[in-house]
Amino acid sequence: MESQQELEVVKTCKCACRGTSDTRITVGLATCGIAAGARHVYDALLDEVKKRGLDNVKVMQTGCIGVCRLEPIVEVIEPGKKKVTYVSVTPDMAARIIEQHVVGGDIVKEFTVRLDTGGETADSAITSIADTEFYDKQRRIALRNCGIIDPESIEDYIATGGYLALKKALTEMRPADIIDTVKASGLRGRGGAGFPTGAKWSFAAAEPPGQKYICCNADEGDPGAFMDRAVLEGDPHSVIEAMIIAGYAIGAEEGYIYVRAEYPVAVSRLKIAIKQAEEHGFIGKNILDSGFDFKLNIRLGAGAFVCGEETALMTSIEGKRGEPHPRPPFPAVKGLFQRPTVLNNVETFANIPMIILEGPEEFASVGTEKSKGTKVFALGGKIKNTGLVEIPMGTTLRTIVEDIGGGVPNGKRFKAAQTGGPSGGCIPASHLDTPIEYESLVAIGSMMGSGGLIIMDEDNCMVDIAKFFLEFTVDESCGKCAPCRIGTKRLYEILEKITEGKGEMEDLELLEELAVHIKENSLCGLGQTAPNPVLSTMRYFKDEYIAHIRDRKCPAGVCKALLKHVIDPDKCVGCGMCAKNCPTGAITGKLKEKHVIHTDKCINCGVCAEKCKFGAISKG
């Protein structure tokens, strides 16, 4: 097929109803949207449009719009008008939107976006998400098409400039030019470690010609992170386009995307996108008449966190146990099937088309001296606006938490921001003004990580959180090297002892000593970073550890073994329900008089609190 000409034709054309007089209604159909019921809304919109015979209205699916909390999200885009964002839409509301807005021309104000970001009031005139503070402080490069285009339509991708970067790379640039461009952009790996992407490519390119591979790490294993899923579900072609460009740059004619089996929607959209790219001649033989061939395969992970580590990932693609092996040799020399391989993360790839098309200077103009461009974060936990945000590097954590995220809900106090998943750390309020950069986050004991950003409030116990992450790494340690296999288990046991109220002050030194050993002696990144959650919580929240050990108290009221049930005398009416149901006879009191719990007999089962109809019994 004549892809080159077609690219131009499509770009300037009528497809996907861009630039026409049609009204587009988009529905966010990423995993979050689907889970919130967006498919029913999509069907209801289609039905209504069909029923009314609205030929000039197109109902489309799109990827993640960003504010997961407000799903299902529907946007109405009429030519020449500002788009309108409807949130928490139900099928009934969908019908009303068609009737009143699309047909009647009158925006359904009460359904439009209401974001609690502090600055605006509930009766504000804002009807588009683009005008909210949530979007205002963001800069979208990797997510440029997410929530805008139909991820299952290659025409839609092309209409927004898709595959033009590939065309430019293959027809106007030599492989070395591409590598220089990526180097000049300053792009660093978005998987977390931040290795310069251009340098990585140049190592593999320098290897003698022959079979080489491009791999994409889409095994987003960090709990609390969904950036890569959002990109794959919302804009799969951008990753595919970048992989072909990378293949051309290093001389690799075959690529693999290793994606989690837990992401069925992403897998299905990737498969569709690869097929479309093949049909359009962007994958296959003699791409865009350049003489370059490229083949792209998908491999599904099978649930092993360690496979996010590059050497383990490649071993897994080979069909084996996903165990890491020592470097050197680095994958750029000996990677997949013992051949030179470049492995990049989904978000890293998603930046490439923009860098090629708009030039490295444009990309490097965003961000800070050592950390260029933007970073996508999955904002979750105790925060008002949970969702997906992309901010310029150098933005402070405070901006993300307070301005974009809208702060902590229910009037609770912010306690910590966790970045980097099980490899990262907890950042306390005193460091909220730290700019987001690879180096600055490491300096405060955390790391950039892949982009999970979980907010914790006063109700979260930091010792419990450290234990949570250690339980994770114990479970996910592949078992190959002893420091990680045995060390993380011992760390976990000590934390368990502390949360059960059996800790001793010496345990704190032991934790630290063990943590350092594990960091220094583990074979791969999993083990080397596994102690970080313990070290960072000990650094900033040592008082909580001490309270657990010395006072046998959990200040946040989480660690069950340390909690005692008490009866609030002001609320107790003396009904006797608690005493009647207490299995150990630990509650006494006369009918219609205040009851008392005897701590020596109480086993903290909580039955009394459950049975009390007056909310008089609580843990404290």
Added chain:
Amino acid sequence: MAKTNGLCLGISEQEARLKDYIEKTGRDPSLLLSYLQEAQEIFGYLPEEVQVIISKETGIPLADIYGVVTFYSQFSLVPKGRNSISVCLGTACYVKGAGDILARIKELLNIEVGGVTEDGLFSLDATRCVGACGLAPVVLINKDVYPKMTVDAVEEVLKKYRNKEEPGE
């Protein structure tokens, strides 16, 4: 037809489907994970008999196959319940109380994580992160996602699956 936990060896239809898949994809040892995924889709789990089939078809030693099956958490050596419950224990879900939800399900079904109820109706797993963190805490039952779960809602949700079973059984 006697159905032993979803596995009907001897009824060769399932076996034929698996062999056909391996044949069509070129008996490629590097596709072992795909073969196991397909086999688990067909049989529901991966008992020794199924691993033997894959070993014979691909030439990969049975010991290696067993090593791979036991390495990845997706693969199961024991049959699952007819409804598979996964409680997400990713960080976002955890800080919003997923642990209490898991405890409630354990209590109601009287099984531990990894277990199956006596009637085979439910199996329970804790999963690491389904990536729906914006809707935390999340519980998956089969392919249904239950966003923003609460401890109190658990019983009602499980009841739906119990009721579904009754007419047919």
